[in-house]
Amino acid sequence: MxxxxxxxxxxxxxxxxxxxxxxxxxxxxxxxxxxxxxxxxxxxxxxxxxxxxxxxxxxxxxxxxxxxxxxxxxxxxxxxxxxxxxxxxxxxxxxxxLHLDRPHSPGHLWLQSVADDTIRVGLDDHARRVLEPIDEVVLPRTGVWLTRGEPCGWIVRRRLSIPLTDPIAGEVLDVNPRIEAWRSGPSPNDDWLFTLRPHEHPDQVGDLYRxxxxxxxxxxxxxxxxxxxxxxxxxxxxxxxxxxxxxxGLPTPDLEQVLGRERYRGLVSEMFRTHI
Incomplete structure (x- = not known):
């Protein structure tokens, strides 16, 4: 029941x-x-x-x-x-x-308002599982101005670099100081990438799922x-x-080993709407 x-x-x-x-x-x-x-x-x-x-x-x-x-x-x-x-x-x-209290972008990033003029950006759990094992997370520096639709970071795993597409324009205020821990998986409530001061309101961004x-x-x-x-x-x-x-304790599959290199690249390209 x-x-x-x-x-x-x-x-x-x-x-x-x-x-x-x-x-x-x-x-x-x-x-x-x-x-x-x-x-x-x-x-x-x-x-x-x-x-x-x-x-x-x-x-x-x-x-x-x-x-x-x-x-x-x-x-x-x-x-x-x-x-x-x-x-x-x-x-x-x-x-x-799957957080329904925040919008999600087609590139698997979510937005969470943490203050009147601050938005936290994170990667959804499903995408992170598909990309594991993660070797490195490359994030923008504090003070950088991001443009919606342009890369805002990269996930590096094995020989692949997967670009993360910025879902909203704004200035980067902070990055997750514990991002290195992502190599073994982020802890609960620590799955965010960076915070920014948006240059546009999320409600005015049409390409988001709610x-x-x-x-x-x-x-x-x-x-x-x-x-x-x-x-x-x-x-x-x-x-x-x-x-x-x-x-x-559940073993996490390395999908590249399961699918093969070319099919895995195809899956990631479809998921993140990019070409790798």
């Missing part, structure tokens, strides 16, 4: 305190539901709950969560392609947070990842095991 938490208030929560080997419902990631596992492999178009929360109707569907649960713990199970994909999705989605639009966009990003994983489901699972996360 599901439990509604802060529905419609724009709150956010993680799933790290729940069963770590289940796929969390997209509405749990959004903070609308406090707990509900996804039993439809993120095929939300067939989910009655998904459509009910948007005022629509859904159909029937389902997946074998027992197999996903076993594979997420490394147990030997019948290697059906869907189960392997679901195991990767579970590792990447569990513990992530509320239910952010949920639909986020779901599209998960389905994009799923399509790339489905194309390489024959990859042995041993290649997916990476460092252990501190928030529950």
């Amino acid at each position: 599901t439990e509604v938490a802060r529905a419609g208030t724009g709150g956010a929560m993680t799933t790290s305190d729940r069963v770590d080997d289940e796929l969390p419902c997209i509405w749990v990631l959004a903070g609308v539901l406090s707990y509900r596992p996804c039993d439809r492999n993120y095929e939300c178009e067939d989910c009655e709950l998904y459509h009910a929360l948007q005022g629509g109707h859904g159909g029937e569907g389902g997946m074998d969560r027992d197999a996903v649960r076993a594979r997420a713990h490394g147990a030997p199970v019948d290697p059906r392609p869907g189960d392997t994909v679901n195991a990767f999705l579970s590792r990447l989605a569990t513990g992530c947070t 509320g239910e639009h952010a949920v639909r966009w986020y779901l599209g990003q998960i389905q994009l990842l799923k399509r790339h994983l489905e194309a390489v489901v024959s990859v042995p699972q041993a290649a997916s095991v990476g460092p252990t996360m501190e928030d529950g």
Whole structure:
């Protein structure tokens, strides 16, 4: 039985305190539901709950969560392609947070007002998981004026440098002093990149996702990842095991090893709307 938490208030929560080997419902990631596992492999178009929360109707569907649960713990199970994909999705989605109290850019950066004239800019959890392991985060210097649509930093991992596109014009006031800790993953409430004094109001920036639009966009990003994983489901699972996360012990897959260099570059280019 599901439990509604802060529905419609724009709150956010993680799933790290729940069963770590289940796929969390997209509405749990959004903070609308406090707990509900996804039993439809993120095929939300067939989910009655998904459509009910948007005022629509859904159909029937389902997946074998027992197999996903076993594979997420490394147990030997019948290697059906869907189960392997679901195991990767579970590792990447569990513990992530989609903040509905702030707008999100197509480049996976969020904006949070921390004062009347100050905005904090951060990278969403889903994108960070896709980019791990992170070797370096390059950020602008204090005092630099940023232009919307231009690079405002880079994430460096292995031989790739992924540009971060600035979602709002403004002057950089401060950068996260603990950004080096991102090599092992940011701590809760420490997932921001820099603060700035905006030269434009966020409400006047049209290319941002808010509320239910952010949920639909986020779901599209998960389905994009799923399509790339489905194309390489024959990859042995041993290649997916990476460092252990501190928030529950689940191994984080290195997606470049799983997808291969070229497909991984293609995924990141699609996610960040750039060419690398």
